[in-house]
Amino acid sequence: xxxxxxxxxxxGFESLGNRYYWRCPxxxxxxxxxxxxxxxxxxxxxxxxxxxxxxxxxxxKWLPQVSDxxxxxxxxxxxxxxVLRGVNVYFKLDYLNPTGSFKDRxxxxxxxxxxxLGLRSVVEDSSGNAGVSITCYGVVAGLSVRVYAPKTSLxxxxxxxxxxxxxVVETKDRYEANVKALNGLSExxxxxxxxxxxxxxxxxxxxAYELAIQLGKVLSNETYVLIPTSSGGNLxxxxxxxxxxxxxxxxxxxxxxxxxxxxxxxxxxxxxxxxKLNYEETTLADGLRVKNPPRLNEIINALRxxxxxxxxxxxxxxxxxxxxxxxxxxxxxxxxxxxYAAFNKLVDDGVLGRGDNIVLxxxxxxxxxxxxxxxxxxxxxxYT
Amino acid sequence: xxxxxxxxxxxGFESLGNRYYWRCPxxxxxxxxxxxxxxxxxxxxxxxxxxxxxxxxxxxKWLPQVSDxxxxxxxxxxxxxxVLRGVNVYFKLDYLNPTGSFKDRxxxxxxxxxxxLGLRSVVEDSSGNAGVSITCYGVVAGLSVRVYAPKTSLxxxxxxxxxxxxxVVETKDRYEANVKALNGLSExxxxxxxxxxxxxxxxxxxxAYELAIQLGKVLSNETYVLIPTSSGGNLxxxxxxxxxxxxxxxxxxxxxxxxxxxxxxxxxxxxxxxxKLNYEETTLADGLRVKNPPRLNEIINALRxxxxxxxxxxxxxxxxxxxxxxxxxxxxxxxxxxxYAAFNKLVDDGVLGRGDNIVLxxxxxxxxxxxxxxxxxxxxxxYT
Numbered sequence: 001x002x003x004x005x006x007x008x009x010x011x012g013f014e015s016l017g018n019r020y021y022w023r024c025p026x027x028x029x030x031x032x033x034x035x036x037x038x039x040x041x042x043x044x045x046x047x048x049x050x051x052x053x054x055x056x057x058x059x060x061k062w063l064p065q066v067s068d069x070x071x072x073x074x075x076x077x078x079x080x081x082x083v084l085r086g087v088n089v090y091f092k093l094d095y096l097n098p099t100g101s102f103k104d105r106x107x108x109x110x111x112x113x114x115x116x117l118g119l120r121s122v123v124e125d126s127s128g129n130a131g132v133s134i135t136c137y138g139v140v141a142g143l144s145v146r147v148y149a150p151k152t153s154l155x156x157x158x159x160x161x162x163x164x165x166x167x168v169v170e171t172k173d174r175y176e177a178n179v180k181a182l183n184g185l186s187e188x189x190x191x192x193x194x195x196x197x198x199x200x201x202x203x204x205x206x207x208a209y210e211l212a213i214q215l216g217k218v219l220s221n222e223t224y225v226l227i228p229t230s231s232g233g234n235l236x237x238x239x240x241x242x243x244x245x246x247x248x249x250x251x252x253x254x255x256x257x258x259x260x261x262x263x264x265x266x267x268x269x270x271x272x273x274x275x276k277l278n279y280e281e282t283t284l285a286d287g288l289r290v291k292n293p294p295r296l297n298e299i300i301n302a303l304r305x306x307x308x309x310x311x312x313x314x315x316x317x318x319x320x321x322x323x324x325x326x327x328x329x330x331x332x333x334x335x336x337x338x339x340y341a342a343f344n345k346l347v348d349d350g351v352l353g354r355g356d357n358i359v360l361x362x363x364x365x366x367x368x369x370x371x372x373x374x375x376x377x378x379x380x381x382x383y384t
Numbered sequence: 385x386x387x388x389x390x391x392x393x394x395x396g397f398e399s400l401g402n403r404y405y406w407r408c409p410x411x412x413x414x415x416x417x418x419x420x421x422x423x424x425x426x427x428x429x430x431x432x433x434x435x436x437x438x439x440x441x442x443x444x445k446w447l448p449q450v451s452d453x454x455x456x457x458x459x460x461x462x463x464x465x466x467v468l469r470g471v472n473v474y475f476k477l478d479y480l481n482p483t484g485s486f487k488d489r490x491x492x493x494x495x496x497x498x499x500x501l502g503l504r505s506v507v508e509d510s511s512g513n514a515g516v517s518i519t520c521y522g523v524v525a526g527l528s529v530r531v532y533a534p535k536t537s538l539x540x541x542x543x544x545x546x547x548x549x550x551x552v553v554e555t556k557d558r559y560e561a562n563v564k565a566l567n568g569l570s571e572x573x574x575x576x577x578x579x580x581x582x583x584x585x586x587x588x589x590x591x592a593y594e595l596a597i598q599l600g601k602v603l604s605n606e607t608y609v610l611i612p613t614s615s616g617g618n619l620x621x622x623x624x625x626x627x628x629x630x631x632x633x634x635x636x637x638x639x640x641x642x643x644x645x646x647x648x649x650x651x652x653x654x655x656x657x658x659x660k661l662n663y664e665e666t667t668l669a670d671g672l673r674v675k676n677p678p679r680l681n682e683i684i685n686a687l688r689x690x691x692x693x694x695x696x697x698x699x700x701x702x703x704x705x706x707x708x709x710x711x712x713x714x715x716x717x718x719x720x721x722x723x724y725a726a727f728n729k730l731v732d733d734g735v736l737g738r739g740d741n742i743v744l745x746x747x748x749x750x751x752x753x754x755x756x757x758x759x760x761x762x763x764x765x766x767y768t
Contacts, residue, residue, distance in 0.1 A: 051431040053598055054462055072713045073462025073477045078438055080457050093457045096480050099715060100751055140713040156754045163758040164710060214437050326548060329456045329524040331483060367484055367751035370540045374547040 002035040004064035006198060017064050020117050021198075022191045023294075030295050031198040033064060040248030046213045050076055056105050056206040062244065064202060066112040070141045074104035075206050079214045082328070085347045086354035090215060092361045094207060095332050100365030102207065102234055103133035103194065109203030110192050111137035120144065121189040125181035127174055127230075127289050128157035129364050130194045135166030148177040148184070154286060156368055174289040195231040195294055204234050208241025211359060212250040221253040221307065224346070224358040226339040229259035229268055229310075230290040232299040234361065239302040255359070257308040259299065260338045262318070265291040269310040272300055277312075284315045284322075287335035287364060317341040322366075323377055331366040331373075339363075386419040388448035390582060401448050404501050405582075406575045407678075414679050415582040417448060424632030430597045434460055440489050440590040446628065448586060450496040454525045458488035459590050463598045466712070469731045470738035474599060476745050478591060479716050484749030486591065486618055487517035487578065493587030494576050495521035504528065505573040509565035511558055511614075511673050512541035513748050514578045519550030532561040532568075538670060540752055558673040579615040579678055588618050592625025595743060596634040605637040605691065608730070608742040610723040613643035613652055613694075614674040616683040618745065623686040639743070641692040643683065644722045646702070649675040653694040656684055661696075668699045668706075671719035671748060701725040706750075707761055715750040718760075723747075 004017040008024035008031055015021060017033075024031055041049075041062055049058040056063075056075035080091045094102040111134070114122060121144045124134040131147035138145035147161055151170040158168050169184075171177040178195065185191055194200040212219065219242075227235045235257055245251040259268050262282035267290070270276055282288060293299065303309060313321075318334050321341035325332055339360040346352040366373055388401040392408035392415055399405060401417075408415055425433075425446055433442040440459035441447075464475045478486040495518070498506060505528045508518040515531035522529035531545055535554040542552050553568075555561040562579065569575055578584040596603065603626075611619045619641060629635040643652050646666035651674070654660055666672060677683065687693060697705075702718050705725035709716055723744040730736040750757055 047435040050437055051435050053434055053460055073464050076437055078457025136713045159758040163761045329520045370544055374543040377547045
């Protein structure tokens with residue numbers, strides 16, 4: 001098995017995976033993961049692996065080493081193809097993960113690593129889904145878990161964290177959650193916040209592996225992959241996974257990665273286009289509230305290399321998309337619906353047309369907001 | 385592709401699958417499905433099929449013929465192994481289906497068939513999950529859907545049916561839901577109720593196919609498979625799927641099928657043991673409320689042939705099991721927790737011991753009752 005190396009691309013710091021770092025201990029920048037003796041996956045290796053139908057750990061040959069796997073059957077999620085407005089749309093149903101969001105891929109790997117290193121307490125900051133996910137895996141591993149979350153989070157998500165046995169600390173907003181999580185860290189606690197955590201991204205790359213076997217030659221540099229993006233973990237994970245799948249000959253070329261953001265905050269849009277927007281903060285896309293993603297540079301580089309970009313969508317567009325997805329049977333939350341709203345924009349703008357291929361990552365389950373769904377569906381006309 | 389035959393084992397009626405029957409048009413008994421030229425699946429065929437990671441339709445070679453597949457990525461759910469009290473416990477996470485329950489396997493096949501036959505309106509009776517599932521697939525297919533459900537159903541499930549676009553008719557209890565669904569049937573409507581519907585069972589057999597590839601030789605006549613059972617569709621589907629997997633050489637022998645019921649109603653327990661119980665109706669296991677399963681004889685035969693049986697569990701045991709599952713990270717509903725409660729009984733009674741293998745089917749998601757989970761978890765001591 002390959003052995004992972006935690007690496008800082010800014011100052012050159014390197015460490016074998018036998019100690020947990022959430023950022024570079026020398027210069028404070030985000031870390032990435034590379035491997036000694038990494039052999040990229042081939043198509044037959046991937047096919048054989050997934051036939052076990054168990055979890056992302058079927059890919060353990062290409063993941064960091066752990067002595068304990070904390071798994072709840074995350075990953076290996078289905079894909080559904082539909083022809084919509086002449087376009088081949090591939091929906092990746094990553095909301096069908098154990099706790100109802102794609103975060104489970106990252107949480108499973110992170111908690112497994114933390115447990116393997118003998119650590120006992122983790123701290124996360126989250127607007128909801130990552131908090132649920134880290135809590136769930138953390139509690140299964142016997143760790144103590146504390147989650148800092150904005151008080152505007154969905155009540156049902158915070159209650160679920162509590163039901164699972166996590167401690168919730170409510171904060172003024174998403175920014176304060178991040179600050180307090182870091183400031184409140186005691187000696188024996190480890191910060192696993194997905195904004196920084198390199199293992200989180202490494203778990204998320206399995207999503208690209210799956211798309212590689214599910215879609216094969218459909219993935220080219222003309223294919224669009226739309227990813228709702230807040231701190232960028234999913235996008236960076238996909239970027240990394242696709243690069244490795246290309247190396248192994250499973251995919252021909254890097255698809256166009258498109259980050260989807262709400263009307264505000266939209267730091268990736270602003271950074272990519274070097275502008276400053278002045279919209280009201282989204283009230284619907286509760287998962288897209290990160291204002292200062294620490295990996296902004298990495299994200300912009302991945303978007304540029306893939307010849308992709310950023311799309312922002314308004315709350316009104318999100319609501320319309322949410323209702324449309326529900327009528328297609330995809331029970332997702334507003335944050336996921338941003339991807340479908342962006343797809344419609346691309347067709348409206350003539351960027352996408354008949355015969356084009358597009359992948360929409362549906363990231364979070366609507367069952368977590370089941371008590372709001374009917375209310376949203378019944379809302380008529382404009383949304384403010 | 386093999387062609388299915390609808391068959392009545394009571395009067396000998398047979399029909400090719402070009403017309404929909406919910407029961408035998410000659411004698412009124414439940415129908416089963418057989419095939420012309422059925423070739424049972426082999427292990428390599430199953431492995432190749434599931435590597436596509438899409439849906440139960442990877443098994444279409446062994447399913448009824450349809451011209452339109454209505455799929456939301458149902459099936460191909462993960463399995464997680466844990467050693468608990470010395471026993472190898474395999475959790476089949478069938479709650480990770482598109483609408484949050486195993487019913488999606490049956491609904492996908494049923495709605496696909498109904499659509500392929502050119503029918504436009506379906507009627508279902510359900511305590512919740514089947515109603516959500518049939519509505520979701522029905523609406524995707526463009527059908528009109530009416531669901532009769534007891535007014536004691538979880539509000540969140542009924543709201544979800546409405547949000548998806550289904551019509552809910554609330555009834556006094558589960559029995560009245562069934563009676564009214566049948567009485568209210570108009571000329572151009574078709575009754576797809578899972579208590580009778582032979583296609584439902586045919587879709588559910590894919591669960592056994594998956595267990596066959598996931599567990600292989602672990603499945604023997606010493607292995608227990610615990611299935612929460614109301615009208616018996618899942619149990620009969622598993623029975624059929626295992627028989628076919630044995631025919632194809634994927635599984636060696638039929639595992640012991642164990643039906644799990646609540647304290648009341650427990651018609652399968654009563655029928656199997658030929659007794660009459662007198663307990664209070666369950667207030668927790670909302671999915672186990674069928675009092676007169678039309679396929680009772682078939683169920684009892686499957687249990688006997690597999691040398692299995694029936695276990696009943698009390699509400700107090702269900703609540704304890706639900707909390708324990710949550711601490712293991714399995715976010716399920718009380719109906720699913722019955723399986724874990726029954727597992728504990730088998731160990732307590734010395735039936736199961738060190739090194740034994742047991743499969744627990746976790747049937748429904750806890751996210752649908754997300755607003756009740758915390759309340760249940762906080763409930764101390766005894767439950768009434």
